[in-house]
Amino acid sequence: MSLIWQEFPADFYKVIREKSFTNVVTLCFVSPAIEACQNVLHCFEELIKIHSSLIVSIVDVDNPAMNEVKELYQVQRVPTIAGIVGFKLLERLESADIPVIVSKIMDWCENHNKLIEQVKEENFAKIREILQKPGMTIFIKGTPQQPRCKFTRKLLELIKGYEFSHFDILSDDSIREYLKIYSKWPTYPQVYVNGEFIGGVDIVESLTKTGEFINSSGQNINDRLKRLASIDKIVLFMKGVPENPFCGFSEAMVQLLAKYDVKYTSFDIFSDPSVREGLKVFSNWPTYPQLYIDGNLIGGIDIARQMDESGELEPILKAN
Template sequence: MANLVEAISPQQFEELLQKAGKSLVVVHFLAPWAPQCTQMNDVMAELAKENAQVMFVKLEAEAVPEVSEKYEISSVPTFLFFKNNQKVDRLDGAHAPELTKKVQRLSSTAVPMGMGMAAKEDLNERLKKLVNAAPCMLFMKGSPQEPRCGFSRQIVELFKQHSIQYSSFDILSDEEVRQGLKTFSNWPTYPQVYVNGELVGGLDIVKELAESGELEHTCPKAVTLENRLKSLISKKNVMLFMKGNKEMAKCGFSRQILEMLNSTGVEYDTFDILQDEEVRQGLKTFSNWPTYPQLYVKGELIGGHDIVKELKESGDLEAVLKGEN
């Protein structure tokens, strides 16, 4: 990449500054052993793609001590910003959003007006909807089932280990979103995690949250199957778990139990166990009732087809459905 280079001597460094003239030069003082520097190198590479008018320079701090001492570099990563061969700003630490902001501000890139501005506003509205599409949104390369980069694979695994409930968006499937979200979030790399519409960060931030025990408090926990089943059976006062639904039963027992329920005039809701294998298998264990249909009233199991038939014949079905018995 022409605007992303490495300086290995004081002479080369000075030549790069002089050659850049009025253009912005961003210098990354790094150490190859520091993982934060590796992360910020990736950020720089993305910024270089987006800012062709800016020169990005990597400089190993310990390998060029003369330059490091001159500019008082005491830790890595550190970023210095130059214009006209003069230092104009500084950033200490691995802060991708702040680095992006400084590059945008100091490079003075003009925003197109007219149609371009309208298009940008439309994209921003779309991005707002996407980041708020679920309480926890992961923008990644690929899908949770098939991640298409190592960082995305690692963050999916972390979410799985910590039982995080999330939705995802494949940024490889939409170039407009892929490029637009970098500016929208001031975070130039992927994956990106949002909680309640607010950017949390990328893989390194999620790792830190996981190690500190804060990830479960930052991101919503996935609902366990038991809690999900409890919620489903209590969704309405009368819930029927069957094969099919009210409009189309898909087995004889389900059809017959629908007819019996309809004859009472009591309101009820149904859940099609053929559409959800997890519920289909889990409810058998949860209720200790191995067959379908299953009828629940106020969260309590009444039974299956034979029990409902007995209640119907005894004249007790309507009272049971109303919770009177």
């Protein structure tokens, strides 16, 4: 390897993300004009010849583009040297003492496999602690209120009405990277039930389409339907979506609600057979669409039309 001069934070973080899970990445903060820093750089050039596993990421503290990195590692003086494994800071040295630096780097290089395994187990322990909570746990980008990617949004749509806890993997670099190793699954979101890995959004979608996901989730269908019916003040279970109804009755209900310009949540009963069949029993109503207000069944399109004609519908739709 050679010394890697970092000019931009994105490149700096990329080296840590791609290299620190198999090597000890050594960060070296210097000001090239200072003689002590030049001596340290020369020392690293010699050490690299001895240890092929040594990766040295150099940051010029005089480069304003790297100010955020300098602040992150609390660099107050130069040279400052730090060892990183899997986003974990092993140790930092504020020293130009070459024998001390050489001793520390040699120790990191000779024990890098042990250090890597140690940090991995520390993060696995954190992951297992998160997964101790019973029920469904989802690891997503962002939060249920503010999802940060389309796949997270898609998963949240698929698990409407389910109880779950969540972890924002964007809030913790270590958990984000080590969970990929723990699960042997390279992408997010990831879904677990009672500590067991279920899969990503494609797996959940596939299980949902066959009606199997409710069984995998370990949750009761009636509890889910009750939560679904109460997820918003007005909930419409329909065939298709408001922008593309799959039957004339669903389209008529969408048009009726549009007449009053009210906000509502819809659920496409074709997207989940367990909901499509279970709701008929839950509501004791055999057809679709089904309109709920404040968690209570109003009825289908015929009932809604009758209430519209009698003037009863608007007050309950718009009641606070």
